[in-house]
Amino acid sequence: MSRVTLLALQVLVAVVCIALWQLLSTVPVFGKILLPPFFFSNPVDVFSQIVKWFASGVIWKHLAITLWESILAFVIGSVAGVLVGFWFARQPLVAAVFDPYVKMANALPRVVLAPIFALWLGLGIWSKVALGVTLVFFIVFFNVYQGVKEVSRTVLDNGRMLGMSEGQLMRHVYWPSALSWMFSSLHTSVGFAVVGAVVGEYLGSAAGLGYLIQQAEGIFDVAGVFAGMFVLSAFVILIDSGVTLVERRLLVWRPTAADGRG
Amino acid sequence: MTTPTAVALEDAKVAFRLGDGRVYTAVEKAHLAVAQGEFVAIVGPTGCGKSTLLNVAAGLLKPAAGSVKIFDRPLAGLNRDAGYLFQADALFPWKTALDNVAIGLEIKGTPRSEVLPQAQKWLTSVGLGAFAGRYPHMLSGGQRKRVALAQVLIRDPKILLMDEPFGPLDAQTRQVMGNLLLDLWNADRKAVLFVTHDLEEAIALADRVVIMSAGPSSRIIGDWRVQLARPRDIFEVRMDKEFHALHREIWSVLKDEVMKGYAQSTHAAEAV
Ligand SMILES: Nc1ncnc2c1ncn2[C@@H]1O[C@H](COP(=O)(O)OP(=O)(O)O)[C@@H](O)[C@H]1O
Ligand SMILES: [Mg+2]
Numbered sequence: 001m002s003r004v005t006l007l008a009l010q011v012l013v014a015v016v017c018i019a020l021w022q023l024l025s026t027v028p029v030f031g032k033i034l035l036p037p038f039f040f041s042n043p044v045d046v047f048s049q050i051v052k053w054f055a056s057g058v059i060w061k062h063l064a065i066t067l068w069e070s071i072l073a074f075v076i077g078s079v080a081g082v083l084v085g086f087w088f089a090r091q092p093l094v095a096a097v098f099d100p101y102v103k104m105a106n107a108l109p110r111v112v113l114a115p116i117f118a119l120w121l122g123l124g125i126w127s128k129v130a131l132g133v134t135l136v137f138f139i140v141f142f143n144v145y146q147g148v149k150e151v152s153r154t155v156l157d158n159g160r161m162l163g164m165s166e167g168q169l170m171r172h173v174y175w176p177s178a179l180s181w182m183f184s185s186l187h188t189s190v191g192f193a194v195v196g197a198v199v200g201e202y203l204g205s206a207a208g209l210g211y212l213i214q215q216a217e218g219i220f221d222v223a224g225v226f227a228g229m230f231v232l233s234a235f236v237i238l239i240d241s242g243v244t245l246v247e248r249r250l251l252v253w254r255p256t257a258a259d260g261r262g
Numbered sequence: 263m264t265t266p267t268a269v270a271l272e273d274a275k276v277a278f279r280l281g282d283g284r285v286y287t288a289v290e291k292a293h294l295a296v297a298q299g300e301f302v303a304i305v306g307p308t309g310c311g312k313s314t315l316l317n318v319a320a321g322l323l324k325p326a327a328g329s330v331k332i333f334d335r336p337l338a339g340l341n342r343d344a345g346y347l348f349q350a351d352a353l354f355p356w357k358t359a360l361d362n363v364a365i366g367l368e369i370k371g372t373p374r375s376e377v378l379p380q381a382q383k384w385l386t387s388v389g390l391g392a393f394a395g396r397y398p399h400m401l402s403g404g405q406r407k408r409v410a411l412a413q414v415l416i417r418d419p420k421i422l423l424m425d426e427p428f429g430p431l432d433a434q435t436r437q438v439m440g441n442l443l444l445d446l447w448n449a450d451r452k453a454v455l456f457v458t459h460d461l462e463e464a465i466a467l468a469d470r471v472v473i474m475s476a477g478p479s480s481r482i483i484g485d486w487r488v489q490l491a492r493p494r495d496i497f498e499v500r501m502d503k504e505f506h507a508l509h510r511e512i513w514s515v516l517k518d519e520v521m522k523g524y525a526q527s528t529h530a531a532e533a534v
Contacts, residue, residue: 157322158352160340162366162417172365176356253356255399 018043041223049227063235065208069125069197070239073132074190078182080133081140086178088141089148106138110196114203123205132196139189140182147181148174183250190243194236209235266333268343268421268453269296269319273328276314288314290479292328294472296421299451303464305516306474307523312457313349315474316423319455320346332421345419347410347427349457353398359385359409360394366417384412388442404435408442415446422447422454428463436460440467440496448493461516465508466496473516476523484515 025035025042035042053059088095113134117127151173159173182189201210209232216224274292277285289311296302304312317323318330321341330337332344353362364381368374385391388408390401398406407427414422427443428436440463447454458464464471465488473484486508490499499505 152350152352154348154350154352155354158346158348159354161320161322161344161346162369162413163342164369168369172354172357172369176354180356253358253397253399 037222038220039222041226045223046226046230049223050230053227053231059212059231062208062212063231065125066194066197066201066210066235067239069128069200069208070132070190070193072125072129073196074136074193076129077133077136077193078140078189081137082144082178082182084137085141085144086148086174089145089174089178095145102138102141110134111199111203114200117200118204128197128200128205128208131200132193135192135196136189139185139192143181143185144178147178150181151177180251180254183247186243186247187240190239191236194239198232265297265299267295267331268298268300268333269294269455270331270334271295271315271318271325271328272331274315274318274325274330275327276311276318276323277326287326287479288477289318289474289481291481292318294482296453296455298420298453300470301447301454301456301468302470302472303456303458303468304472304474305458305461305464305512306480307476307516307520308459309527310474310477310480310519310523312459312474313425316346316425316455316457319421320344320423341421343419344421344423345414345417347407347414347422347424349425349427349429351398351406353406353410353413355398357397358394359390359396359398359401362398362409363412363416366413370417380416381412384416385409387446388412404431404439407431407439411443411446420452422452422456424454424456426457426459429459436463437496443467444494444496461509461512462500465490465505465512466494466499471508471512473512473519476519476526478526483519484512486512 021035021040022043025033025037025040027033037045088098110131114127114131117130121127121130156169156173159169164172197208198210198213201208202214203210205211209228213225213228213232216222216228271292271294274289275287276289276292277287280286292315294302294315304315306312314323318325319341321330321337321339321344332341354365357365360378360381363384364374364377367377367380382391382394385394388411390405390408390412393401393405393409398409401409411427428439431439444467454468456464456467461471468488471486471488472482473486474480475483488508490502490504
């Protein structure tokens, strides 16, 4: 199938869904409106709400806050994950001692931490960053740990025979291997950074996309809720394509599934 | 003056502790000397302990008994005089071909601006001058082996350890690589310990061919000198009458070991 046909079909799905939504929420079927506007709003209202946000400029402040929280959560969580992952992988004893606690902490649904973070860190951005960090950290940690442990024996021996010191093995062998594992989970960890920020905002804050959605819900403004969700989706997709670009640059050396071998 | 001995294994024994606590003796009473400038090939059935022996010479494995001497000095730790061409893929997948070759000098602290032209030169001499920017996964098996060869040679090691370097390649590529290796070796005649399961390849390349028996407790059971004139061409040397005579002689010994090795490995599989 050509790209154009594919794109046309993809657009068609959206058009059909939106048209159905508009139709069922405004035109009665057998004397009854199937999607009552109070619960489902309608595309026109949602769209005009989005336009209003962008026209008045209020949305930018909220987007900027959510973006900033996500970035902080991602950076802090990744740095901590890389450091601890490296440390555990190189110190099997430490890893063995902490293993049950790491598993326990990771098993905990992070949402329950949100009120505690709000209590500790206030309703500003840091309680949201903290929530995101707890999500990002474990993904990066597990991947880096794996990446360091699964370095090929032969590649390591080769490094040694070429005369690498422990520090040089770190830099030329362990580090790139760990990073490649980390980057392969980049989409997930960036996604979770955003989830942490938005969920945190939703549960208690004064700004951000999560706050916007929560506010609309508070006054039964369904159009506002849907508008917030659409803006959030677009925001995530934008960030995700940014990640794809970064990934392409950083992982050029990795074979893709389509590559031939031999 | 006698030529110094580059690698000397004296009564080396290597044992592995298996998962279930038993001990598997892979190689026993291995006695082998490689003189400076000498090209020695080791041939034996699969699983007899050829890679193990090279690892001992490289210092990656410590023998359970016996000694390893490098230029008459007991080997402690890694063998810093040796370059090792591994049987499995050992290139750094995150480095380009050029960087893979350059790394050997870079880690010595030579500035990159000096290293890169040399790395390029070595890539060219293994016939991959145009592939400098490729990552290992973009190269064929034979090309990867050539990059690995350049990676080892750029450090100018006094001893070259090669573990079935042409193993996974097709017959034609093997011969091309063999000639390439002989050309490079002819330039400065390093001591070479070359492992192969291909007897013809061993005779065509080496000054001496050493045969190992089937494991466990594999030993060196034969040592033949190859008197074919140098420089050699791998294609032509195989037509030589002397080549055939030697091949027949060594094969009569090797054949029994190959059969034994095969029988033992199937037995072992049945026992499991
Ligand atoms: N780490 C190990 N633990 C246990 N057995 C091993 C180990 N490495 C090699 N062996 C055994 O030692 C024998 C020799 O292995 P190797 O030297 O790799 O053989 P090859 O001659 O094919 O290179 C084999 O039977 C192999 O199963
Ligand atoms: Mg082997």
